[in-house]
Amino acid sequence: MFDSQTAATYNLETVGDQENDFILNLGPQHPGTHGVLRVVLHMDGEYILSADPVLGYGHRMQEKIAETLTYTQVLPYMARMDYLSALSYNQAWVCLVEKMCGYEVPRRAEYIRVLTTELNRISSHFLWFGAFLLDLGAFTPFLHAFEDREKILDLLETLTGSRLTYCFFRFGGVGADVDSVFLKGAQDFVDHMRSHLASYHDLVTGNVIFQERTRDVGVILPFDTWGYGLTGPVLRGSGEKYDVRLREPYSIYPELDFEIPVEQTGDCLARYLVRLQEIEESLNIIEQTIAGMPEGPIRSKVPKIIKPPEGEATMSVETPRGELMIYAVSDGSKIPYRVKYRVPSFANLSIFSKMAKGQLLADALAVLGSLDLVIPEVDR
C-alpha cells in the first residue's frame, strides 16, 4: 500500500535532479517536532526524498544517573523522562523494585495506582489531541482539550501535590490516601467526559478537512509494526491487539473489565481513533476502580534502606505511548548496578524516516504528530 502511494505522489521526472533538491532542517526548535528533535529532510520541492531524525539534544544520561543513586532516589527521575505520563513511569519503577525485593502491595494502594495512572493516561491523550490538531492547523480543539485536561491536573494536584512531574507512588504503596472529595471529583469528571467527548467528535472527527488530512496518510503496515518494535496506539492503529495490560497483566488490570481498541487501516486517522477510544476505556477503568475501592492500608512496611538481592529483573507497563520496559541489575548493594529503559517513543520514532519518504512536507508533520512523541523520553 505504501509503495503505490509513494509512486503516486512522487514527481518522477525531477527526482534525483540535483538542481532542484535541497536540504531542510526541521527543528531542533520547531513547534511541529514538539521538543528538541531535529529532522534533516532531503527535499524535492514539496516532497520529501529522505528524512533523518537527529537525536541527542536533550540527552541527560538517565541510565547513568540511575547507577549513581539509591533505588529511592531514582524515583523522582522517572517523571522527567515522559513528563506527560509520569505516573506510568512511577509505576514501572516501583513495580520493578517490588518484584526484585518481593514486597507486598495493599489492595487499596493498587486501586489508587490504577485510578491515578488512568487519569494520567487521559490527560496525556488530551495533550496529544490538542498538539496533533495544532500540527494540522486547527487551533480550537487544542483549547477544548486543555480545558478538560486542566480538570484532571487540578484533581491530581489535590492528591499528589504536583501537576505534571508526579512522584507519588512509593515502594509497597502510594504516597497519600484518596478521600471522598477526590473520589467524587473523579466520578464527576467521568460523568462530564462521557457527555463531553461527543463534542470532540463533532468538532474534529466528523470534520471533512481533518479526514482529508489524515485518511491514508502515513500508513503503517502490520508487517512493519513488529520489525520496528512499535507499541501502543501506533501499533493498535495497524490492527495488532497488543497491550501490556492485556498480554502481561500487572497490578489489578486482570480483574477489570475493559476493551483494547484496535483499528485496521494503520493511517493517521486510525491512530487518532484508537486514542479517542482509549480515553473512553480509561473512563470505564476509572469508574470501576472508584466503585470497587477497598478499605485498608495504603502502604505496606518496607525497609528504609532498600537493598534488593543480587539478580536482575524486568518490568513492563503500558504508558499512553506504548510499552515501557525497565531492566535493572542488582549487585546486592543499595545502588543499582545497571538500569536500562526501553521507551516507546524511541521505537515509534524509528519508523518515521520510512513513513516520511515520498510524502508532502505538511503530511510528514501530520505523521510525526500522530506518533505522539515525547522527546525527553526519546533522548532521556
Add this chain to the structure above:
Amino acid sequence: MNRSYAKDIATGLASLLTGMKVTMTTMLTKGHTVEWPREAAQVPLMFRGHIQLVANKDNGFAKCIACGACARACPSNCIEVKGAKPEGAKKKSPTFFMLDFTTCSLCGLCVESCPVVAITFSRDYALAGFELQPFAGMDLLKDVASPFVEERNDI
C-alpha cells in the same frame, strides 16, 4: 457540475456547521482562567512548594535535630545541614540549613525521610525572581527561632 462534487460540498458544509456549533456554544459558557495576580488561585492542601522548617510550638525553635537524613535522601544534593548541641540541651539543633532551590525537584523524599517531622512543604507558589542567589542559597533557618543567635549573626 458533477453530482459527487456537489455532495462533497454538502457534507463538507454540514461538518463545518456541526463544528461551528460546538465552538459557538462554548463561546457562551463562562471562562476557565484565573486572572492572577488580580485574583489568587486556590492552593490545594497537598501543594508542594519549597521545603521549610517546622518550629516547636513551645519555644519557637526548629524541631530539626540536624541528623542529616534529608541531605542523604536528596537525589540532587540540594540540602546542606550543620548542627551542634546548645549548652544544656540533649539533642542537636541546626546551626546551618541551606536549600539550593535551583536544583530541587520537589520530590518530597526529604520530607518523608525526616524522623521527627521537622520539614514540610511551604504553600508559597509565587516563586519568581530576577536573581539566582535568593534561590540558590535559601536559608531555611531564618523563618524559625534558633538557640544559636550569635553564630547566626555571622552568616
